Amino acid sequence: xGVRDMTERECREVLARGNVGHLACxxxxxxxxxxxxxxxxAENIYVFSLPGQKIDWMRTNPNACIQVEETGELHLWxxxxxxxxxxxxxxxxxxxxxxxxxxxxxxxxxxxWEPGSSKPGTGSAETEVPIFFAISVxxxxxxxxxxxxxxx
Amino acid sequence: xGVRDMTERECREVLARGNVGHLACxxxxxxxxxxxxxxxxAENIYVFSLPGQKIDWMRTNPNACIQVEETGELHLWxxxxxxxxxxxxxxxxxxxxxxxxxxxxxxxxxxxWEPGSSKPGTGSAETEVPIFFAISVxxxxxxxxxxxxxxx
Numbered sequence: 001x002g003v004r005d006m007t008e009r010e011c012r013e014v015l016a017r018g019n020v021g022h023l024a025c026x027x028x029x030x031x032x033x034x035x036x037x038x039x040x041x042a043e044n045i046y047v048f049s050l051p052g053q054k055i056d057w058m059r060t061n062p063n064a065c066i067q068v069e070e071t072g073e074l075h076l077w078x079x080x081x082x083x084x085x086x087x088x089x090x091x092x093x094x095x096x097x098x099x100x101x102x103x104x105x106x107x108x109x110x111x112x113w114e115p116g117s118s119k120p121g122t123g124s125a126e127t128e129v130p131i132f133f134a135i136s137v138x139x140x141x142x143x144x145x146x147x148x149x150x151x152x
Numbered sequence: 153x154g155v156r157d158m159t160e161r162e163c164r165e166v167l168a169r170g171n172v173g174h175l176a177c178x179x180x181x182x183x184x185x186x187x188x189x190x191x192x193x194a195e196n197i198y199v200f201s202l203p204g205q206k207i208d209w210m211r212t213n214p215n216a217c218i219q220v221e222e223t224g225e226l227h228l229w230x231x232x233x234x235x236x237x238x239x240x241x242x243x244x245x246x247x248x249x250x251x252x253x254x255x256x257x258x259x260x261x262x263x264x265w266e267p268g269s270s271k272p273g274t275g276s277a278e279t280e281v282p283i284f285f286a287i288s289v290x291x292x293x294x295x296x297x298x299x300x301x302x303x304x
Contacts, residue, residue, distance in 0.1 A: 024176035025184035031176035031217040
């Protein structure tokens, strides 16, 4: 078995195929990581969420990291890590088009509203105002586990 | 659908059943998240890794977060988040017993040596010195998505 670095194009293809990842953010030098559903449009990773810890933290510190993996046969895998910046997409006239764009991308994905849209005790996602946000792709890298050793 | 907070006992049961999670760490107010294989012994989450970014970062800032999920039928899920502290388990006489304990726990798990043990270009995990570390469980919380709305 060997591992190779993926090209940026290959990394972006993994992001485009996927719709589930893990988002990490930071507050007071402490990390927090949660699963997310997302949609990727080549420039931004769009996520829908109800208010909560990750939103509070990223509003204060917009540095974010999203990791997405693909697993294949024989326990082979690809793992892509994005360094990005949080940007909220509030329902304003200025951001109307991007918000609709994000919404349309997310609606194409099954389960796009989970798990971020559910919060304990609410019973229903309709009872709270959803938050849209984008994570820009400032840096991207990936590794692939190969069945054969990678060339040195 | 509804979401409920899990009890600490339920959270620990998810950790004990699982062996794959996502580890987040922090450097210079930036987060980093990668998949890990782990073993849990009620006090610590043990991980095996080759040297790399997550090790470098946690040696400087030991704050860590591990998230583990279980998915079930009908897209139901449980997600557990651990706030913890990194502690390296070097091969010293003082730490010998804990290191052997961690090793034996990890060896019981399939694929415990992946993906952390593989690094680009090495071709084989045998060519670099493995690092054992423990993440203490300083705080734990979890949420479960229910098919029915949670009682308010």
